Amino acid sequence: MKKNYRIWIYLSLVIAIIATIGPFIWMFLTSIKTYEEAIKIPPSILPEITQWINYKIVLDKFPFIQLYFNTFVVVLGVVVGQIIVSSLAAYAFARLEFPFKKILFVIVLSLLMIPGQIFLIPHYNIMIALKSTNTLRALIIPGLFNVFGVFLLRQFFMGIPKELDEAAMIDGCNRFQIYYKIIMPLAKPGLVALAIVTSLNTWKSLMWPIIVNRSMEKMTLSAGLAFLIGEHTTYYEQVMAGAVISVLPMIVIFIFFQKQIVEGIASTGIKG
Template sequence: MKENKVKFLFHAALVIFALIMLIPFVWMFLTSIKTYEEAIRIPLQMFPKEIQWVNYEIVYNKFPFLTLYWNTIVVTVVTIAGQLFIVSLAAYAFARLNFPFKNILFIGMLGLMMVPGQIFLIPQFRLMVQMKLTNTLTALVLPSLFSVFGVFLLRQAFQTIPKDLDEAARMDGCSYFRIYWQIMLPLVTPNLVALGIMTMLSTWKNLMWPIIVNRSIEKMTLSAGLAMLIGEHTTYYEQVMAGAVISVLPMIIVFMIFQKQFVEGIAKTGVKG
């Protein structure tokens, strides 16, 4: 009886926290169907008197949303594919191969996680300028093709796999790359999915870098395009929220589809050092 009561309280607490997490999304949607006066009213007005779907039409016509969507999808897909390949290769090397200064290099790489990412913005921008890649989608992809956290995550996953598999594959004549591609990667699929979802979220919502490196709205992503809805003197918050709803829907759908793999990938990541 006591155990059931504890379980009930635990689940009740989880439901309460989940509802609290949903409040910003509910407020975003409700604001997106309000009038301008209702959106800025003090005290706050929770529900609109009359639904204003026209806000979505205004935002859609104000910006080239299809182009922004396409840019965001292309940048996100290419970043995910490139990062998973490069990061998994590095993680496999650190976890399964022996080479000089391996541990020192890995510790030094982990030290980069303690450095704020904003410090690298100026060097990255100068590099894009020298390579003549500014105002291109390539400039949005290149800096995101490597992730120290991703290497750490997949290294831990690779280390949980028995060494006997490597030895058996080597005896059968497999190369290191074939072992990595045909044996190791399938065994860490949940971890790859988890890293892919996290990469997708960070790329989809990235705001600062697209604004810095690109000037034309035709080469921007959704987050950068929505930032232009913020006016210098007047901001139509109902339109900003309508644009936010349009941009966030794909991420919610993707997470709902792959949430099981995401949780499994995080849960199965070992802490073996």
Template sequence: MPTKGVFSKGFIYLILIVGSFLMLLPFIWMISTSLKSPGEVTALPPVWIPADLKWENYQEAWAIAPFLRYALNSVIVTVLSTIGELLTTILAAYAFSRVQFYGRDIIFAVLLGTMMVPGEVLLIPNYVTLANLGWIDQYEALIIPWLASIFSIFLLRQFFLGIPRELSYAAKIDGCRDFRFLWSIMVPLAKPALITIVLLKAIGSWNAFLWPLIVTQSKEMRTLPVGLTSFSTEAGTIYELLMAASTMIILPMIILYLILQKYIIEGVAKAGIKG
């Protein structure tokens, strides 16, 4: 039995190592390509380790387009949309988990059903709505449609359901109203779930490409992912500069994830499937 257990664990570790390597392989290739010369990018067989590391590719990639403006737009959109989604999620999750009102469960079920609608189906109706409001090529178009997330509401609602109701009873006895109970007790206890929501939202907003591409028309309103199209011209794609810019763009999100990754596991685990 001990020998069998060792082999079982060894096999599991092997699968995890292989899976991790396959997941990291695209990132390794991206970083490697960002340091290559133009000749090494198209060489066959592929060159994994450049003969001469071209660090100047990063400087050239940053200068080829107004990436400072793109970065500012990405920060504004990411921060404001994340804060907005966090507020709507907290209020909606509390309502669906603690407040009794007519049709609560039916409304929540309908909202969950909207998660099955592909996002691409909503692109045209959303664009037409924003065009009628005059928000195309404005921050409003990049931020307001993404101030609420059914998945985030579901995740936080499940977490709220796991908090003992005795806390709310005790708070009401002490004269604590619902709003104060939410912000003073529920929100601090839900810190892991809230950090998970913030992290997932920040990564998704920072990396968004299709929607910003559709609703922005001027360079001044583009975000970083859309700015990557600057490296694709009629003459072809400058792959080494494209990979250098891509590396710079995803680096902040990787750092953020590495700092907060433990909260994702904790937040999802504690949310469970209650309710």
């Protein structure tokens, strides 16, 4: 009975793995096909003619060095901003006592139920007021606050014993010193998890960069590659080649830091 149970578990895991990596394999195989093979119905899995020139065509069409630079700057700015803002808010909800704290936290969490598209127009109006349209600032500022980050770190902070705060206060530390000298170092797994999740979400962000920026010099990778979709004809093999180039850094980061992601997410359930 146990043997059959294990077989079903392994079979389920294999199916999950195939479902996860299947799209990436299909994306790569399509990127080395000809245009005729890429649009053929029924589709072929393996390319009959390997065509690596698709990568050269895409690299010649777009300023990938500029797009990569813009993307890294935006990701770094959003990650640093979210860690600072989210950790301060999470520390307040986890450690400080103030009127209506629970009600305010519920209100903050309720923002998770609101589709992000609703905030596009307010964000755009704010960027116009700040004279930041068509700049990298416009891609960073709206991402500085994230409700999920506040929830993640708040749950992590609540798992840290409050006795450490009391001991630090006896030694003369104030609240801010407790925050950055005790809480933040102990919350490193949660901070790393938030940084990686934020990096992935920012890297693949598409709608907002296209709306707020107009020139290719201010685009990120995902937004720049959207211009591969033609009005009348789309060369899918080139689209897939561009997607492979853009997604590789995130795959590498996820492979190296997947342990920290799992630890950080799992730690949120320690104390609610």
